[in-house]
Amino acid sequence: MLNLARIFVLAVLSLAMPAFAQQEAQDERILLTFIPNVQFAPFYVGIEGGHFADAGFNVALDHLQEPEVLDLVAVGQAKFGIVSGEQVILARARDRDVVYVFEWFQQYPVGLVYDSSRDLSELDSLRGMAIGIPGRFGASYSGLTTLLGSAGLSEADVDVREIGFNAPEVFCLGVIDAAIVYVNNEPLQIQNLASAGECGDLSEVDVITVSSQVDLVSNGLIVSRAQLEAQPAEVARLVDGLAKALRVVIDNPAAAYLASLKHVDGLPADDALLDALQRASAAQTEFLSTKPGRAGVARARRQLAADLAEQFDQSSLAQLNVLLDSIELWDAEVLGYSDLASWQAMRDTLSTMGLLDAGDADLQDAFTNRFIAGHAE
Amino acid sequence: MGKTAIRDHEPELWAHIGAWLRRLSPILAVGCLLLLWQFISERELISHILVPPPSAVYLAFVEALGDGRLPKHALVTLEEMLYGLLMGVGIGLAVGYAIAKLPLLEYILAPIIVGFQSTPIVAYAPLLVIWFGSGPTSKVVTTAVIVFFPSLVNTIVGIRGVSPNLRDMMRSLKAGRWQMFRHLEAPSALPVILAGLKTSTTLAVIGAVVGEFVSQGSGLGYLVTSARNLYDTPLVIVAVLTMTSISLSLYGLVSLVEWRFLVWQRRSNL
Amino acid sequence: MRLRLRELAVDFRGPDGSRLPALGPISFEVVTEEFVCVVGPSGCGKSTLIRALAGLQPPSSGQALCEGEVIDRPMQPFAIMFQDANLMPWRTVLDNIALPLEIAGISRAERYETVLNLLPQLHLERFALAYPAELSGGMSQRVALGRVIVQNPRVWLLDEPFGALDALTREKLSLELLRLRQRNVQTVIMVTHDISEAVLLADRVIVMSRRPGRLVADVRVDLPRPRLPDMIFDDKFLQLAKRVRADIESLGA
Numbered sequence: 001m002l003n004l005a006r007i008f009v010l011a012v013l014s015l016a017m018p019a020f021a022q023q024e025a026q027d028e029r030i031l032l033t034f035i036p037n038v039q040f041a042p043f044y045v046g047i048e049g050g051h052f053a054d055a056g057f058n059v060a061l062d063h064l065q066e067p068e069v070l071d072l073v074a075v076g077q078a079k080f081g082i083v084s085g086e087q088v089i090l091a092r093a094r095d096r097d098v099v100y101v102f103e104w105f106q107q108y109p110v111g112l113v114y115d116s117s118r119d120l121s122e123l124d125s126l127r128g129m130a131i132g133i134p135g136r137f138g139a140s141y142s143g144l145t146t147l148l149g150s151a152g153l154s155e156a157d158v159d160v161r162e163i164g165f166n167a168p169e170v171f172c173l174g175v176i177d178a179a180i181v182y183v184n185n186e187p188l189q190i191q192n193l194a195s196a197g198e199c200g201d202l203s204e205v206d207v208i209t210v211s212s213q214v215d216l217v218s219n220g221l222i223v224s225r226a227q228l229e230a231q232p233a234e235v236a237r238l239v240d241g242l243a244k245a246l247r248v249v250i251d252n253p254a255a256a257y258l259a260s261l262k263h264v265d266g267l268p269a270d271d272a273l274l275d276a277l278q279r280a281s282a283a284q285t286e287f288l289s290t291k292p293g294r295a296g297v298a299r300a301r302r303q304l305a306a307d308l309a310e311q312f313d314q315s316s317l318a319q320l321n322v323l324l325d326s327i328e329l330w331d332a333e334v335l336g337y338s339d340l341a342s343w344q345a346m347r348d349t350l351s352t353m354g355l356l357d358a359g360d361a362d363l364q365d366a367f368t369n370r371f372i373a374g375h376a377e
Numbered sequence: 378m379g380k381t382a383i384r385d386h387e388p389e390l391w392a393h394i395g396a397w398l399r400r401l402s403p404i405l406a407v408g409c410l411l412l413l414w415q416f417i418s419e420r421e422l423i424s425h426i427l428v429p430p431p432s433a434v435y436l437a438f439v440e441a442l443g444d445g446r447l448p449k450h451a452l453v454t455l456e457e458m459l460y461g462l463l464m465g466v467g468i469g470l471a472v473g474y475a476i477a478k479l480p481l482l483e484y485i486l487a488p489i490i491v492g493f494q495s496t497p498i499v500a501y502a503p504l505l506v507i508w509f510g511s512g513p514t515s516k517v518v519t520t521a522v523i524v525f526f527p528s529l530v531n532t533i534v535g536i537r538g539v540s541p542n543l544r545d546m547m548r549s550l551k552a553g554r555w556q557m558f559r560h561l562e563a564p565s566a567l568p569v570i571l572a573g574l575k576t577s578t579t580l581a582v583i584g585a586v587v588g589e590f591v592s593q594g595s596g597l598g599y600l601v602t603s604a605r606n607l608y609d610t611p612l613v614i615v616a617v618l619t620m621t622s623i624s625l626s627l628y629g630l631v632s633l634v635e636w637r638f639l640v641w642q643r644r645s646n647l
Numbered sequence: 648m649r650l651r652l653r654e655l656a657v658d659f660r661g662p663d664g665s666r667l668p669a670l671g672p673i674s675f676e677v678v679t680e681e682f683v684c685v686v687g688p689s690g691c692g693k694s695t696l697i698r699a700l701a702g703l704q705p706p707s708s709g710q711a712l713c714e715g716e717v718i719d720r721p722m723q724p725f726a727i728m729f730q731d732a733n734l735m736p737w738r739t740v741l742d743n744i745a746l747p748l749e750i751a752g753i754s755r756a757e758r759y760e761t762v763l764n765l766l767p768q769l770h771l772e773r774f775a776l777a778y779p780a781e782l783s784g785g786m787s788q789r790v791a792l793g794r795v796i797v798q799n800p801r802v803w804l805l806d807e808p809f810g811a812l813d814a815l816t817r818e819k820l821s822l823e824l825l826r827l828r829q830r831n832v833q834t835v836i837m838v839t840h841d842i843s844e845a846v847l848l849a850d851r852v853i854v855m856s857r858r859p860g861r862l863v864a865d866v867r868v869d870l871p872r873p874r875l876p877d878m879i880f881d882d883k884f885l886q887l888a889k890r891v892r893a894d895i896e897s898l899g900a
Contacts, residue, residue, distance in 0.1 A: 067605045067606055075426050090608055093608075095425070135594070135599075162594050540733070545729075549702075549703060549727045
């Protein structure tokens with residue numbers, strides 16, 4: 001009898017176990033763009049730091065082109081994806097009912113890089129310049145259109161050259177006067193080339209960010225409307241996990257860099273740098289326990305950059321600096337919130353570019369802030 | 378008697394129908410594919426976002442044709458393909474002839490040529506764009522690189538395949554180097570070289586479009602990317618099918634040349 | 648055209664670089680308008696001999712001379728016909744026969760006229776526009792023969808021209824060869840492995856040894872001309888054929 005009872009208990013347990021396991025960690029893919037890169041640190045921290053697991057997810061990451069990310073989410077082949085806001089507007093105009101639920105980039109990441117000896121204090125000086133751009137598509141093109149628009153110029157007033165994703169090389173060849181780039185990446189590369197004397201006469205570059213002129217909606221998390229309506233709690237859990245991970249990255253970039261090592265090939269990490277980052281990460285954790293506030297944390301980040309620059313050369317810090325520059329685009333008092341004005345600005349830009357009929361976009365349905373802490377609608 | 382007559386006739390009739398079915402079967406296969414497509418999209422077995430219905434593709438085709446976008450981009454791609462073919466096949470013929478004549482040259486060049494060939498073009502297409510600029514030149518070069526190899530190999534095979542007996546015969550006729558080429562080597566290698574040209578034409582579109590993917594601006598590759606970025610899947614399909622048509626047309630053109638010039642082969646196969 | 652072979656020898660190089668003697672040394676003379684057949688066991692260097700005379704195979708030692716001039720390249724008065732018809736499959740019968748004239752730079756009208764006049768003699772008048780693949784083996788050899796005749800050579804070099812044909816066709820073509828030669832008598836050197844064919848056609852039969860081929864016997868055939876097919880039943884013919892056979896068999900077949 002006793003044996004039978006024991007078997008019964010074991011059987012119930014073994015049936016129950018998978019159910020528990022499923023509840024604890026639900027396998028989900030998050031579709032990202034580009035390639036594994038330190039810029040995706042929030043997701044690496046989310047995985048390594050257990051923020052996604054706490055939210056009940058066992059997350060795997062995939063990298064695809066933006067339109068593919070969007071379509072796969074739209075048809076339900078993946079539940080979550082990261083795309084830029086303009087893609088959401090364009091795709092919604094073509095029957096893809098996706099909703100933007102978390103604004104990751106608070107600032108539009110595109111800007112214009114130029115030789116700092118040039119005077120561009122008045123944007124009107126752009127007139128007649130040869131401006132390189134990866135191509136007439138995507139965030140770069142929207143960024144250029146917006147910049148020109150805010151200067152009262154149009155594409156016809158400048159000489160737009162399509163150069164692919166080769167801005168550093170082409171810029172250094174001197175065939176363009178300025179280039180539209182991702183502000184957290186290429187300006188640094190060009191600056192490094194210039195500092196190494198490999199960029200002609202160029203000694204220093206400056207950047208005009210699009211976000212300094214107009215607030216445009218940028219990269220964020222999307223889900224399909226079907227998913228949103230069927231499983232709002234699930235969406236809320238993932239948004240929560242991502243927000244926590246993002247805050248960790250902002251608060252402790254050294255720790256975020258260390259978490260990214262496992263996910264990004266070729267991140268510079270010699271023993272000395274690892275050691276320095278581990279110490280910086282530990283010190284930051286201690287510092288954070290003093291509740292220093294956003295401004296204090298930002299100061300600490302600048303201090304980290306300055307400290308490391310004294311000990312290491314530019315090439316081993318390049319990717320860490322990309323991360324630090326990216327954090328400036330992410331940081332905000334409330335993470336994930338996007339406001340209607342930035343969507344309207346983006347819609348206007350897309351209309352200017354002729355990609356959208358003005359009446360086409362139902363912006364109210366394109367995004368929601370209901371999952372943002374303190375902004376439940 | 379009457380029965381026998383009918384029975385005698387039947388196999389012939391069936392053979393006739395069989396022959397016609399055989400001739401029509403490729404068209405039937407394409408038709409079946411279209412029907413399957415229509416069926417899938419009508420029942421929406423796969424979301425229209427992924428597989429738009431044929432009617433939407435047709436509308437996109439008419440629109441892109443009407444506003445001139447399709448012909449414009451198709452012409453760009455076609456031009457890149459033709460120049461690339463001219464360059465790649467030309468160099469392939471010249472180098473192939475030299476290699477066929479000088480085995481030492483093959484020994485020297487083989488690692489470079491095979492290395493180039495076994496490296497996927499998409500892997501180094503970005504380099505070609507940096508080296509040759511984002512204009513049409515880089516696409517022409519990409520096309521040339523990709524069509525070079527079949528042309529080279531078939532030229533070598535063709536020239537090496539010239540019958541040594543015919544060479545002796547030509548020598549006994551006191552034929553000079555040019556006459557040897559004009560009257561023996563060229564016509565003898567022509568079938569193999571034309572077969573290589575067929576392969577080259579089908580590859581040419583890959584070269585041009587890979588180049589267009591890497592550096593945008595114009596051409597069908599660009600149309601695909603820009604349509605994709607506007608979530609206009611029907612237009613993507615239109616652009617892809619246009620590539621197919623261009624490729625098939627060039628292939629058909631070479632087949633026509635073959636048909637015209639290789640009368641003897643057709644007669645020989647009778 | 649007088650031909651002289653003086654201690655002519657040809658060696659080939661083995662794959663390991665060793666010397667493989669293929670022919671000779673061999674010496675004999677052929678006088679103007681003589682018809683000489685060369686017989687011998689297979690692989691004895693008969694074809695090499697013809698190729699050396701045609702200037703396609705440089706001798707390793709010794710010389711072949713034509714009217715006192717050393718043959719070191721294909722020479723004007725010679726035309727060669729191979730065992731294989733060696734027709735260009737992409738050319739019609741007309742253009743195959745006209746090929747030597749085309750290479751000699753003769754105008755299209757003139758060469759077509761020449762060839763069209765020649766075709767009836769070759770019984771090919773109905774096949775002017777046929778391609779080689781549409782011809783039988785016998786017809787192909789006729790085209791090859793036409794390509795020799797059209798060159799109007801002083802010396803015909805025939806390397807087993809009918810070797811690949813069936814016996815009936817071969818006999819027919821052999822006699823046609825004689826008939827065509829009679830119109831404009833030429834010096835002929837013909838390699839064959841058929842003793843009857845050699846005796847029936849030739850003024851002299853030269854018997855070569857096994858590789859490397861040397862001269863074993865030089866048999867004069869004093870049968871009257873024109874030669875007719877039923878001569879093969881004459882005693883004289885049979886005697887000569889027997890003698891040639893004996894010479895070959897003495898080599899130890």
